[in-house]
Every structure is written in structure tokens, then in C-alpha cells.
Amino acid sequence: MGRHVASSGAGSASGWFGGRWFGRGRTRALLCVGVLAALGAVGTSASWTDTASLTTGPLTGGAMDLQLQTATAGVGAVGLGTNHTEAEIAAPNLTPSESKAFAFTVRNVGNADFTYGATVTQTGTWTFTAGAITVQLFSGGAPSTDTTYPVQEACAGGTPITTAVAVTSTNTVVIPTTRALVKNTNDSLCLVVAMATSADNTNQGKQGTLKLDFTANQVTS
Amino acid sequence: MGAVIGALCLVVAVAGPLFGAKTLVVRSGSMAPAMPTGSLAVSWPVDAADVAVGDVVSVVDADGSRVTHRVVGVQPAEGDGAALTLQGDANPTPDAEVYEVTEADRVLVSVPWAGRVVAFLGTTWGLLALGALTAGLLGYAFRPTRTPRDPGGRGGAAQGGTPGRRASEDDGPERDRRAPHDARGLLLRALGAAPLVAALVVAHGAAGTSAAFADTAALTTGAVAGYSVVSPVAIAAPGNCTASNSALGSSMTLRWTGISPAAQPRPQLANYEYQLRFLDRNNANAVLNTIVVAHSGLAGSQQTYQLTSGTIGNLLGLNLFASNRVTTEIRSRLKTTTWTGSTVVSTNWTLSTVLGIATFTCNQ
Numbered sequence: 001m002g003r004h005v006a007s008s009g010a011g012s013a014s015g016w017f018g019g020r021w022f023g024r025g026r027t028r029a030l031l032c033v034g035v036l037a038a039l040g041a042v043g044t045s046a047s048w049t050d051t052a053s054l055t056t057g058p059l060t061g062g063a064m065d066l067q068l069q070t071a072t073a074g075v076g077a078v079g080l081g082t083n084h085t086e087a088e089i090a091a092p093n094l095t096p097s098e099s100k101a102f103a104f105t106v107r108n109v110g111n112a113d114f115t116y117g118a119t120v121t122q123t124g125t126w127t128f129t130a131g132a133i134t135v136q137l138f139s140g141g142a143p144s145t146d147t148t149y150p151v152q153e154a155c156a157g158g159t160p161i162t163t164a165v166a167v168t169s170t171n172t173v174v175i176p177t178t179r180a181l182v183k184n185t186n187d188s189l190c191l192v193v194a195m196a197t198s199a200d201n202t203n204q205g206k207q208g209t210l211k212l213d214f215t216a217n218q219v220t221s
Numbered sequence: 222m223g224a225v226i227g228a229l230c231l232v233v234a235v236a237g238p239l240f241g242a243k244t245l246v247v248r249s250g251s252m253a254p255a256m257p258t259g260s261l262a263v264s265w266p267v268d269a270a271d272v273a274v275g276d277v278v279s280v281v282d283a284d285g286s287r288v289t290h291r292v293v294g295v296q297p298a299e300g301d302g303a304a305l306t307l308q309g310d311a312n313p314t315p316d317a318e319v320y321e322v323t324e325a326d327r328v329l330v331s332v333p334w335a336g337r338v339v340a341f342l343g344t345t346w347g348l349l350a351l352g353a354l355t356a357g358l359l360g361y362a363f364r365p366t367r368t369p370r371d372p373g374g375r376g377g378a379a380q381g382g383t384p385g386r387r388a389s390e391d392d393g394p395e396r397d398r399r400a401p402h403d404a405r406g407l408l409l410r411a412l413g414a415a416p417l418v419a420a421l422v423v424a425h426g427a428a429g430t431s432a433a434f435a436d437t438a439a440l441t442t443g444a445v446a447g448y449s450v451v452s453p454v455a456i457a458a459p460g461n462c463t464a465s466n467s468a469l470g471s472s473m474t475l476r477w478t479g480i481s482p483a484a485q486p487r488p489q490l491a492n493y494e495y496q497l498r499f500l501d502r503n504n505a506n507a508v509l510n511t512i513v514v515a516h517s518g519l520a521g522s523q524q525t526y527q528l529t530s531g532t533i534g535n536l537l538g539l540n541l542f543a544s545n546r547v548t549t550e551i552r553s554r555l556k557t558t559t560w561t562g563s564t565v566v567s568t569n570w571t572l573s574t575v576l577g578i579a580t581f582t583c584n585q
Binding site for chain 1 (some may be wrong): 250286328441488561563
């Protein structure tokens with residue numbers, strides 16, 4: 001009859017290995033396919049006793065988008081690598097020690113948690129002297145309103161993320177430790193733009209524009 | 222042939238980890254479409270010097286996470302190292318971190334979906350399935366061979382062994398006429414099972430790797446501008462200066478138009494003062510003194526300052542009997558700062574003694 005019968009240990013599976021198609025050569029090939037898959041399993045011997053040790057973590061796909069929301073210009077920076085302009089974040093007629101405060105929101109839109117950081121730099125034509133303009137970011141906090149000279153607005157109740165940093169022609173970090181933002185949540189921030197007390201006389205009538213660059217990286221584990 | 226494949230599996234299972242080859246499960250989608258989420262990539266270590274733009278490499282970032290992206294820039298670094306700039310195919314910008322490496326794992330091939338299979342095998346159900354498969358395959362590979370009656374062969378044990386051995390080695394009544402010869406058979410079976418054993422023994426995991434998403438967004442503000450300090454306005458001569466000289470004492474009054482600041486929130490009159498600076502024209506305009514004078518009256522109203530022969534000696538250290546030539550510069554100044562108005566009201570005058578009388582002369 002020539003039928004193979006597998007014995008002890010594989011009793012009822014004998015039927016699978018019966019028949020000419022599952023000859024020895026093909027069988028061994030099938031063995032190897034299974035082996036290659038098994039190569040991926042970490043600590044296989046350990047896994048028999050510790051089924052909690054997953055190695056690869058979750059597989060995630062989907063999309064991730066950091067968006068910005070400001071008071072007047074609304075939601076912006078929709079989509080990857082896009083930008084947002086809020087003309088209301090402005091400080092005309094600054095004198096030394098004056099400051100203006102503004103609230104805005106960083107939004108995590110999509111399926112992925114991320115952490116984000118930010119830097120500030122000069123943009124456009126910048127004619128102030130070095131160190132004349134500083135910015136400081138706060139977590140939370142409501143911008144106070146000051147309508148009389150000297151205008152010194154602050155982010156009332158906010159937690160400083162850094163000390164005030166001078167705005168230069170290179171990117172200066174304003175969020176030194178990246179902030180975590182779970183998917184579909186927002187982070188309320190408050191920005192204070194100030195002129196340094198030491199800003200000298202040549203800064204009269206000068207101007208410039210600030211650019212805050214936000215970078216988000218997906219959290220994958 | 223099967224045995225050859227079995228042997229090959231053994232080589233791959235052992236040599237791979239030995240030489241540093243890795244299997245990587247792609248856990249997120251920033252290398253799509255080339256390596257979508259769930260792909261299984263096979264990497265081989267290469268020296269940093271051999272990494273070229275366009276390669277897909279896997280490196281460990283500063284946080285200890287594994288990142289697999291395409292090389293977009295290579296710069297030599299210290300020693301034999303290189304500084305790699307990577308970018309996910311689906312990301313708009315390169316990774317923020319430049320990776321300094323002495324070697325990198327270059328991806329040779331990747332198979333979509335295979336990573337999901339491997340990930341499944343790491344789960345509880347996957348391990349149970351793998352265990353069942355392994356047990357089945359081992360059992361098959363090591364099934365006792367049924368040989369024709371042969372006192373010298375392995376099958377002889379089935380005949381002459383103890384009852385216990387017989388039971389474990391051969392339950393079936395049938396004989397396998399194609400059972401291999403003793404040693405060769407054993408070797409072939411061992412090779413068949415060896416890959417499984419290798420897989421069990423080699424604790425070599427498929428590392429998860431991130432082709433993590435990234436996004437950037439820039440917030441541009443409106444204009445930030447410095448204030449311009451409001452300046453006083455000069456009065457045309459002779460209105461800017463009046464001298465009154467007599468034997469009983471002489472004086473001179475300087476006049477100028479006061480400032481008119483803009484409305485709140487700009488600085489108001491109370492936030493301003495005038496700075497008067499006296500320069501000696503006989504001495505290369507050396508500063509004799511600088512004084513501060515408050516604004517008086519309404520915005521834009523005329524301001525005055527009087528010098529007398531009695532006080533000018535103390536104020537400016539002048540010798541009344543000399544021929545003194547002075548310039549007075551009048552500026553507005555923002556209190557508590559060093560900021561002054563850009564327009565200077567400047568008045569020249571002289572002081573000397575004429576016929577025994579201290580005499581001021583305006584605009585000379």
C-alpha cells in the first residue's frame with residue numbers, strides 16, 4: 001500500500017501527511033517555510049513560559065497632522081508640512097520692557113499620538129538689533145490685556161515652558177522638552193512677545209516678523 | 222531536495238544572527254508605498270562608508286527607537302563613521318535628527334504583509350499555533366521509520382526492544398517499505414528538524430522598526446515693530462532764544478515747541494522728559510553738562526528754559542570773562558529708557574563780558 005503513517009506525537013495528523021503529494025521533499029520544504037516564519041519570533045523558548053512578551057508592538061497606519069489654531073485666523077496648517085499666518089500676533093510700537101501676550105492652540109488631528117517641539121526665528125526683513133525681541137511660551141494661561149503705556153501683558157496662570165529667549169536669525173528652541181499630545185486632543189499655549197529692557201535707542205522704528213516652527217513626531221510604542 | 226532546503230534553513234537561522242542580519246517588522250507607514258505598514262524587511266549590516274543616497278537603512282535614534290528610512294544625505298563623520306540624513310518616503314521633510322553611525326543595517330528586501338504574520342506569531346494565539354505546528358513537524362520528522370525486518374537496523378529495535386521502547390517507537394502495524402537506511406535516514410530527519418530546533422534555540426527577535434510619521438507646521442506672526450519717540454520742534458529764530466543783559470544780572474531763555482505724543486497705549490506726556498545737553502564750541506563740542514527738564518503745560522505747548530549769569534558758572538563751569546561759545550541740544554526722552562527723539566533742537570549762543578556786564582548773545 002505504501003502509505004505513510006505518522007505515529008506517536010502526531011497521531012491524528014497522519015492523514016495530512018498521507019498521500020503522494022505530501023512526499024518527503026515537499027514536506028521538508030513546508031517545514032522550512034514554517035521555520036522562516038518562526039525565525040521572527042523573539043525568544044521563542046522564553047515565549048513558552050511568558051506569553052506577555054510581545055516584540056514588535058502595535059502596527060499602526062493612518063495619518064497624523066499637527067494643526068495650529070489662532071484667535072483670528074482660525075484653524076490652519078492643515079495637512080503635512082503646511083503653515084499658518086496669524087497677523088493678530090503683532091506688537092507695534094514696542095518700547096523697552098513692553099510685552100504683548102497671545103493664546104493659540106496646537107492640535108493633534110489623526111490616528112497617531114505624537115510629541116512635538118518648536119523653535120522661533122526671525123523672518124522677513126528684520127531690522128532690530130540682536131537680542132532686542134524675546135519670546136516666551138507658556139502652557140495654558142490667559143493673555144492679560146494692557147491698554148496703557150507701558151503695555152506689559154502676560155500669560156496669566158500659565159506655566160512657563162522656557163524662560164524668555166531672544167529671537168535670532170537661527171532657530172532657537174522654545175520647547176526644550178517635547179510635549180506629548182494624544183491623538184485628537186489639543187494643547188493650549190500662550191505666547192509672550194517682548195522687547196528687552198536693554199534694547200537700545202537704535203531699535204526705534206525698526207520691525208520684523210516672527211516664525212514659530214513646530215515639529216511633531218509620531219509616538220510608536 | 223527537501224533536506225537541502227532544510228539545511229539551508231539551518232544556515233539562515235544561525236548565520237543570520239551571527240553576521241548581524243535582522244528581520245524588521247515595519248510598524249508605521251512613513252515608508253509607504255515602498256514599505257507599507259506591516260511589511261517584513263530583511264537587513265544586512267554595512268559599513269557607514271558603503272551607505273549611499275537612495276539606500277533604505279535602519280538605525281537606532283537617540284531615544285533608542287529603531288528608525289527605517291531612506292538615505293537623502295551622507296556626510297563623512299569622525300573616524301570611519303558617517304552622518305546620515307534620512308527621510309521617510311511618505312514624509313514631507315527629512316528627519317530632524319542626523320544619525321551618526323559607523324555601520325548601518327541596509328534593507329535588502331521587504332515583503333508587504335509578512336510583518337503582520339510575524340507580529341501575529343508573537344501574540345498568544347500565534348505562539349500556540351506555532352507551537353502546535355512545531356510539535357506536529359517534530360513529531361513527523363522524528364517518527365520512527367518502519368523498515369523490513371533487519372536485525373542490524375534501527376527498525377530492529379522495534380522487534381527486539383523492551384515493551385516500553387517498542388510502544389514509543391512504533392505503534393503502527395504497517396511497514397514502510399521506503400524507509401531510509403539507518404544513518405542516512407537519521408541524518409535526513411535531523412536536517413529536517415534542525416531548522417525548527419535552530420528557531421527554538423536562537424533567541425533572535427524580529428525587531429520592530431518605526432517608519433514613524435512626522436509633520437511640521439510654521440506659525441508666522443504679524444509685524445513686531447519698535448516705537449518711534451516723538452521729538453520736540455524747533456522755533457525759528459529769533460523766537461527760539463531771548464537774551465536780557467543788564468548790570469543787575471543777565472539771563473537768556475531758550476524756547477522750543479513741546480512734544481505731542483499719540484494716544485494710549487503709546488507713551489503719554491507724563492512719560493516724557495527733555496534732555497538738554499550743553500556743548501562747548503571752543504573745545505570740539507565737549508559736553509559741559511546734561512540736564513533733564515520736565516514738560517510743562519499741554520501737548521505741543523511752548524517750552525522754556527532760562528540760564529542766568531548767576532548760575533551759569535556752576536551749571537557749566539564757564540568763565541564769565543572769557544569768550545564762551547556754547548551749543549544747547551534739546552531732545553525728548555522716554556523716561557526710564559535710553560530712547561530719545563530723533564530730531565534735535567539745537568541753539569547756538571555766546572556768553573562774554575562786555576563793558577563789565579555779562580552778556581548773552583542768541584544764535585551766534
